[in-house]
Amino acid sequence: MPITPEDTVRWIRRIAVVLHENREYLTQLDSPIGDGDHGINMDRGFKAVIDKLPTVANMDIGSILKTVGTTLVSTVGGASGPLYGTAFLRASMATSGKHELYEADVVHMLEAALEGVKARGKAQPGEKTMVDALTPALAAMKEAEQQNAGLARLLRRGSDAAEAGMKATIPLLATKGRASYLGERSVGHQDPGATSSWLMLKALADTCA
Amino acid sequence: MPITPEDTVRWIRRIAVVLHENREYLTQLDSPIGDGDHGINMDRGFKAVIDKLPTVANMDIGSILKTVGTTLVSTVGGASGPLYGTAFLRASMATSGKHELYEADVVHMLEAALEGVKARGKAQPGEKTMVDALTPALAAMKEAEQQNAGLARLLRRGSDAAEAGMKATIPLLATKGRASYLGERSVGHQDPGATSSWLMLKALADTCA
Amino acid sequence: MKKLINSPESVVSDALAGMQALHPELLRVVRVDADNQIIVRADAPVRGKVGLISGGGSGHEPMHGGFVGYGMLDAACPGAVFTSPVPDQMLAATKAVDGGAGVLHIVKNYTGDVLNFEMAAELAEAEGIQVASIVTNDDVAVQDSLYTAGRRGVGVTVLLEKIVGGLAEGGASLAHVADLARKVNDHGRSMGMALTSCTVPAAGKPTFELPDDEMEIGIGIHGEPGRRRVKLAHASEVTEMLATPIIEDLGLKAGERVLAFVNGMGGTPLIELYVVASELAKILKSRDVTIARSLVGSYITSLEMAGCSITLLRLDDELTRYWDAPVHTPALRWGM
Amino acid sequence: MKKLINSPESVVSDALAGMQALHPELLRVVRVDADNQIIVRADAPVRGKVGLISGGGSGHEPMHGGFVGYGMLDAACPGAVFTSPVPDQMLAATKAVDGGAGVLHIVKNYTGDVLNFEMAAELAEAEGIQVASIVTNDDVAVQDSLYTAGRRGVGVTVLLEKIVGGLAEGGASLAHVADLARKVNDHGRSMGMALTSCTVPAAGKPTFELPDDEMEIGIGIHGEPGRRRVKLAHASEVTEMLATPIIEDLGLKAGERVLAFVNGMGGTPLIELYVVASELAKILKSRDVTIARSLVGSYITSLEMAGCSITLLRLDDELTRYWDAPVHTPALRWGM
Numbered sequence A, B: 001m002p003i004t005p006e007d008t009v010r011w012i013r014r015i016a017v018v019l020h021e022n023r024e025y026l027t028q029l030d031s032p033i034g035d036g037d038h039g040i041n042m043d044r045g046f047k048a049v050i051d052k053l054p055t056v057a058n059m060d061i062g063s064i065l066k067t068v069g070t071t072l073v074s075t076v077g078g079a080s081g082p083l084y085g086t087a088f089l090r091a092s093m094a095t096s097g098k099h100e101l102y103e104a105d106v107v108h109m110l111e112a113a114l115e116g117v118k119a120r121g122k123a124q125p126g127e128k129t130m131v132d133a134l135t136p137a138l139a140a141m142k143e144a145e146q147q148n149a150g151l152a153r154l155l156r157r158g159s160d161a162a163e164a165g166m167k168a169t170i171p172l173l174a175t176k177g178r179a180s181y182l183g184e185r186s187v188g189h190q191d192p193g194a195t196s197s198w199l200m201l202k203a204l205a206d207t208c209a
Numbered sequence C, D: 001m002k003k004l005i006n007s008p009e010s011v012v013s014d015a016l017a018g019m020q021a022l023h024p025e026l027l028r029v030v031r032v033d034a035d036n037q038i039i040v041r042a043d044a045p046v047r048g049k050v051g052l053i054s055g056g057g058s059g060h061e062p063m064h065g066g067f068v069g070y071g072m073l074d075a076a077c078p079g080a081v082f083t084s085p086v087p088d089q090m091l092a093a094t095k096a097v098d099g100g101a102g103v104l105h106i107v108k109n110y111t112g113d114v115l116n117f118e119m120a121a122e123l124a125e126a127e128g129i130q131v132a133s134i135v136t137n138d139d140v141a142v143q144d145s146l147y148t149a150g151r152r153g154v155g156v157t158v159l160l161e162k163i164v165g166g167l168a169e170g171g172a173s174l175a176h177v178a179d180l181a182r183k184v185n186d187h188g189r190s191m192g193m194a195l196t197s198c199t200v201p202a203a204g205k206p207t208f209e210l211p212d213d214e215m216e217i218g219i220g221i222h223g224e225p226g227r228r229r230v231k232l233a234h235a236s237e238v239t240e241m242l243a244t245p246i247i248e249d250l251g252l253k254a255g256e257r258v259l260a261f262v263n264g265m266g267g268t269p270l271i272e273l274y275v276v277a278s279e280l281a282k283i284l285k286s287r288d289v290t291i292a293r294s295l296v297g298s299y300i301t302s303l304e305m306a307g308c309s310i311t312l313l314r315l316d317d318e319l320t321r322y323w324d325a326p327v328h329t330p331a332l333r334w335g336m
């Protein structure tokens, strides 16, 4: 079964719940290597998204994701606002007019989102950012798609790969974002943005399980 | 044996030592009902006095005490600077030209000092100030003089009465100085100025014991 | 004790050296004796102008040294931290600024300040200098009764130095300057509160302990405890606790105009002072009192204490005119 | 958490209301949407004048809102505490101040600020407004290399807003204004340190823990930890740790003139800043560098953090002239 607009709305709602639950955790991750606001920022953004959702609930998936993107741009601020905002805007362009997303559509959507983040943030894998969760997730989904693993499994493998990528940020030396100011002191800490990226992909896998 | 200029110098040196030893204690007393500087102020003042002492060591008692008074005025600051400064200046006037102080001279000296404090500070007994240590000390010395108790005993009784007066400041409500700002909250604390007054009189009794 | 200092003994003289080095065009720091210095306006004495001097313990910066310059003080006498300066400083300052028209001593009502300035005035008069004194006593937290040393001098002192400085600059007589000083003092009231204590460098530890959920209401500016200790409250409630006694004591009426001075105690950031300012504006608006002039910032402080005070000054045309007059000091500057 | 606030959610909007209420002649606070406001110069847009806007997270007060007014910024965009504002605010500010001569975005180099301002500039240009940007990056604690997001923008931002504001007031073109902005940025360097952490209201507890005997050297302005943690030291040593990298990076030579800016992080009282100033003056004197202008106070802060930063700006006649030009904002005022 493909992802429907209803699934999309459930996904976004789940993200909002999960990010709210992890508000302290994400903020705590952002304290030693950032400025201690990532959880606050994301929670603020998705609260606003939830307020906006009813206006687009009956539209196509692209329209829903576009609202998510513009709302995040307008409410999150910080580095993550433009980055996640761009990610959802690019995802919305990739899903424009669609009411059903099959495996290839999901891969295409994530690919577009990741490209958006990399372009906006001038970031590459290995710099201890959200890119380090999204990149392996995309690779895992592509592989699952080639293996015809089915949508649920594809999403789960993507989420699991994001989690592994997130954990793999711990030993990295940050070279982008605030954490890069710390130089060697950034080593040994998990990146908050990679963590929120995993939580969002996990929310998608859980929604479509 | 009367008090000589040498005794006077030893007395002043002893005060300096005792106030230095009690610097923390006096400051601590000044914290709950003042601004936490009385020990610092007195220590600073008597350090300066010690520097000046050599210049007057061979003079009459009045000259020695005058130097103590002017030095305190010039170095202590706060409320206690002008008050103790005035006290020693008045004491110096009462002992002007003298090389020996007998019982009556000591009483006369303390009476002059106390009058100076009361005039400068517009203070009366019972207001939780140094006056509450000096007043009973003077009364006790007067009584000892009438009883011909002898100098050493006179000084000891004066010191003991000052100590009792000091302790009796604890239940008082302050109506002069900084402590008066606290209203009822000043009750239950020993007055730092009464404490330094006792220490100075005790130093005299110890010097002439 | 976490402070940017070299030693507790040198903190005052080091800070004075910093003022001298960074504001040579405004002031000079003059040594009175081994332990004491004063801050004198660069062009003092100004012939024919009444000299204004003030002083008090250090630890209240920018008051008073930061207010030395054109249109405000001619000299300031900094004592040790929270300890009144000594008469020698006040006498030296009085001589340094006397331009022949006499000198006004601006004294905050604390026993130490009053007694030391009293001795200094006696000495200056003995040397033939005309001296007048104003003792500020604007703190409504303290009752002015037989049972206290009288109200403390706090925030109004800053406003008074500015306003009276404006008048003195124009060449008014000592009597006139002293009259205006009394008027400013009569027209203003203040009250303060603390979220934390402060640490006197020489003491090395906080003057008082304050639990995490409590604050002191009715504090002075020397790290003394306040009138009462209460549970933490919202800025709106704190502002109410400070503003209401001030407004009532001043007897402010609908239609009046005030200068609103929201002052930080040293460790409270500006964002919080503006939160208090916003609450104060609401309270005044509800009473139909107009904020015609304002001052927001840390101008009369208690070292690194967190907290604030509010001062309201009833304005008329005369006070407004001299408040607006040009001033150029390290801490207050406009019109030039 | 001991703060004079009503709630973590309302602290920014309450403080803005306070600014509006106390400085109505200088600025107006304008609502962009439910969550966001901007601070706009009272007389904006000024016809024919390049508009200057800046912005960033709140918690750095008086920067930037306190610098809105004649001779400095035309508008400021305050984000949530320590969080970059959103493009909607920057776009609204850009539109509000465009007097037909274009708008300069003054952006501190933090990923969040840069990305949000980038999006705003794209949107403004799409609406036909000419926008130029200057990204300040003066913090020598961070190496400007491939391995970092580049140097942070800190103290120079304040000086730049003043100096470039002086030029813009005279009607210079956007290109000219942007050129001077680049020049100021090139001529200045900064470095900061912290004695304590600070507490973001929404987080409720200190961003980092710092033992009683340690300090952070090379901090930014968002409560981030610094480059390294060292034992407490005397003000003279701390000043040396900050000043030497600045002087070397700027390549200051004997005979040069600088503007010395000693900045408090929010919780450090002025007396300590003057102690640091005195040490800085000694260091510069020993290198035969003249302090021609100075600024001492808490102007770019991290909430109630205790600590300081030093900024040195190499002066020439042009920069000196525009620094001296009249300015009238809540936090900086002279010449009018």
Ligand SMILES: Nc1ncnc2c1ncn2[C@@H]1O[C@H](COP(=O)(O)OP(=O)(O)O)[C@@H](O)[C@H]1O
Residues within 6 Å of the ligand: A030, A034, A035, A037, A038, A041, A042, A077, A078, A079, A080, A081, A083, A117, A120, A121, A122, A123, A128, A129, A130, A131, A176, A177, A178, A191, A192, A193, A194, D082, D083, D084, D111, D112, D113
């Ligand atoms: N240039 C960049 N490219 C991609 N991701 C980035 C970049 N800079 C920062 N990030 C991500 O943003 C996260 C921080 O977001 P957040 O704390 O909300 O913003 P800020 O750093 O402005 O406070 C980091 O953990 C990192 O994953």
Ligand SMILES: Nc1ncnc2c1ncn2[C@@H]1O[C@H](COP(=O)(O)OP(=O)(O)O)[C@@H](O)[C@H]1O
Residues within 6 Å of the ligand: B030, B034, B035, B037, B038, B041, B042, B077, B078, B079, B080, B081, B083, B117, B120, B121, B122, B123, B128, B129, B130, B131, B176, B177, B178, B191, B192, B193, B194, C082, C083, C084, C111, C112, C113
């Ligand atoms: N008006 C007064 N008359 C007599 N003694 C006073 C008066 N005011 C204060 N004192 C004494 O001075 C002491 C405080 O001295 P100190 O702490 O050195 O000065 P300050 O109060 O200025 O800090 C008080 O404990 C009290 O004994």
Ligand SMILES: [Mg+2]
Residues within 6 Å of the ligand: A030, A034, A035, A036, A037, A038, A078
């Ligand atoms: Mg962050």
Ligand SMILES: [Mg+2]
Residues within 6 Å of the ligand: B030, B034, B035, B036, B037, B038, B078
């Ligand atoms: Mg005291």
Ligand SMILES: [Mg+2]
Residues within 6 Å of the ligand: B035, B037, B078, B079, C082, C083, C084, C112
């Ligand atoms: Mg004192």
Ligand SMILES: [Mg+2]
Residues within 6 Å of the ligand: A035, A037, A078, A079, D082, D083, D084, D112
């Ligand atoms: Mg942030």
